[in-house]
Amino acid sequence: MARIAFRLATATVGIVLLAGYLAAAFLVFDALRVLWSLRPGTAELVGLLVVATLGSAYLSYRFGTARLLAAVDADPIPRERAPELHRRLDALLTRMDVERPVLYVADVRAPNAFAVGGSGGGALVVDRSLFRLLPPRELEAILAHELAHLETNDGLAAAIVDGLVRTVVGILTLATLPALLALSGLAGGSAWIRGRPGDRSGAFARLHRLLAGGLAAGFVLVTLLARTRSRRREFAADDRAAEVTGDPLALARALRRIDRTADPVWPFAPLSTHRDADDPLERWLSTHPPTAERIDRLRRRAEAERPRRGREGWTGVPVR
Template sequence: MGRLGVRLAMAAVGLTLLAGYLAAAYLGYLGLYWLWTNRPDLSTLVAIVVGVGIVSAYLSYRLGTSQLLAALETNRLPRSRAPGLHRRVDELAARMDVDRPDLFLTRAHAPNAVAIGGAERGALVLDRSLFRLLQPAELEAIIAHELAHLERNDGLLLAVVQGLSRTVVGLVTVALVPAILALSGLARGSAWLRGRPFDRSGPFARLRRLVLSAPMLLVVATTLLVRARSRRREFAADDRAASVTGNPEALARALKKIERAQEPAWPLAPLSSHRESESRIERWLSTHPSTDERIERLAEQAESREQQRERRREGNEGPTVIPIE
């Protein structure tokens, strides 16, 4: 086959691809048009979208609890093996608005504690190394921090936010399907017509990448929002733990010890949520704020508590009375 024959064959392939993609895009457009013309009123539509997002998030949250416990390879910690620890968890839960969680042990790659679930039927997973690393008051502070997450239902709220964001991203992606198919056909068809079937630098290909970036930008935006809220809830859990235990210094010491134990021993270690970083992008994507910042806030709380105690002691002493003869 001569060069002209090859070009004609490539042109035929390009036209076939273009026709196929445009037909699929048109069918997608007809489907979306039918859905739009038969849509319920705006309030009902919003209620349906929000309801579907919340239900799917709740189901994934409930199923994810058991899946996470299985993934962590946990073992239930009976009261007979650690009566003192169980008794202290009972006391902390009684002082907080949370049901007493089930206790589990795991053997992770680094010392950590994880709260799973919510204020009702929650679970607390402790890495075995915490018992060697932390003093009793420090371990108590870490447990109070995790109970604060359960008390605030942070896991459920996070699942709902993620579920709603996934629903919105999914709807945007579906709405863009006809445009994506049409641009894909134009990009691939024009590349074959030009005799360069693997060329992805044409204007239609660039426009297609631009359209595809819209859902990705939504994913990035929702991820940043979720991570920002996650960092704020860590501060709130620190404050609650310091308030319940009355010992912010113990929590600060525990955080520092855990951070030191989690420092990667090799340069290609994965990004840790607790690792200090000078990269702004890594800080934005981190689920936890800087440990130094958390420790600084706890130190300020400890200083404030000490000043309040000093003022109370001075007030209890009363004025000095000099007897008059």
């Protein structure tokens, strides 16, 4: 008798659960159908989505700069406080196509520097510890690297890519939401009706996992593509800094010093540095290539340039 009562109870719960999920799936589907019927022409719809995505990315990029500066409690560095730093920045700007950024100093719990904004004016933030850690030539190389990001508007491009990724993932999630709800209800409801509430081995549960896994895999794939682009931009900024300063080894030594000193748990680590990791997934998801790889590229560049110009511009200090 108790067993029959239990089965009746679980069957009732299963039916209610199934009905609730199917009703929710139908409501979402009907709402999407209504929205689709009200859509403009295909060209207008695509244009609207592109404009909305770009506008959202630009606003996030603009307001994000102010939020980031406030988050690290950055203070402007007036010329009278650091005349040599400003002089080196001025010299770099004469060789680069970028407007003068505002220099800031901050305590970000790790030796680092990062740039926010674009070629039309931005901000360059330097952690206080870099002034103690790096000699002037190496600090100049770090400034050149960050100016290279401003010169090519890497921050805006990254915001646009991120906005496109979020838009695509959002549209796909909305489009598949009715199916996800229906499959979840069918999987959970049928399990309760069978008297096995925790059983998720049925066909509906497998279909739900397959669809949800496909969405997750798509998100991971586009994220990996975006991170791959970010790592390429780091190499490009290294090359540009080496070109502008004429001293690839200065940047290589600076990266080595920062890598040896930096704490990998500080909140803004992805902005400027990457601690080498053995986990392939961590390396794929990183916004920066391994520091050792960046240093090796700069050393090879220095070796390739040395026969062409002799020892001019080379400090004679090896990378250790």
